Amino acid sequence: MEVISRIIAPLLCGLIFGTGLLVSGMVQPTKVLAFLDIFGAWDPSLAVVMAAALAVATPGFMLARRRARPVLAGQYFLPVKSDIDAPLVLGAGLFGIGWGLVGLCPGPALESLATLSPGLVVFVVAMASGMILHDTWQPSRPPLQRQVQVNPDR
């Protein structure tokens, strides 16, 4: 049944996530920039997207945490850090500048690759390079080592 946990469930989640991004219009950089442009013709749609996502995710995560383990896996993979440190603030700051420059973040960028738009290909290659640059510079913090089994309620 490993094919369900490793392929089918994440594929289904990717499809739902992508549908959400497409329906909400967040795949369009112009729509994202219109939200960030609070001094221009402001479009609050992105705030509604986040609010609706959180209205579902917050109670959903609370319910998930009541289970000792996920339905299809042996453990939860959650971040271990809880303090606000310099890398968090600096990284988020740089991310915001890049996001504000073109209106693309990783989800919409990867989804839009399907349109084979040259600008999108260039953006995703640059984004992947930035990630590899960081993970080569800080090999002690690959994704797997930063995520361990933590279920504070158990």
Next chain:
Amino acid sequence: MANFTPVSAAIGGALIGLSAVLLMLLTGRIAGISGIFAGLLNIRSEDKAWRIAFIAGLMLVPVIAGWIGYGMAPPRLPASWAVIVVAGLLVGFGARLGGGCTSGHGICGIGRLSVRSIAATIVFMVTAVITVAVTRHILGG
């Protein structure tokens, strides 16, 4: 607010939230796109199958939407090639240094009431708003 689309935004947002909850409930993973993608790029990462499956699902959506007559317009990037490259590098590097992006911090992290994610989301929202203000209203005129 001429372009405000609250209904489609609410439906789309709810679907994004649903996806994040299902991924956590079923597989125990966080639906943070930068983390999922970076794990694919990292040669030492061993659990690539679920990452490939999730991103494949994400990329299939515009293809399927096209088949059923709701084709996605190619995104318009209001920037030069140089700006696109710099923005991509900043988004990729920044997301890794800060431990997440709009999905991982902004939705999953805040949804788990993580103080780190709330802080990160405030920081990237503020720097993004400042960046747009500078490029559109100060430099752009």
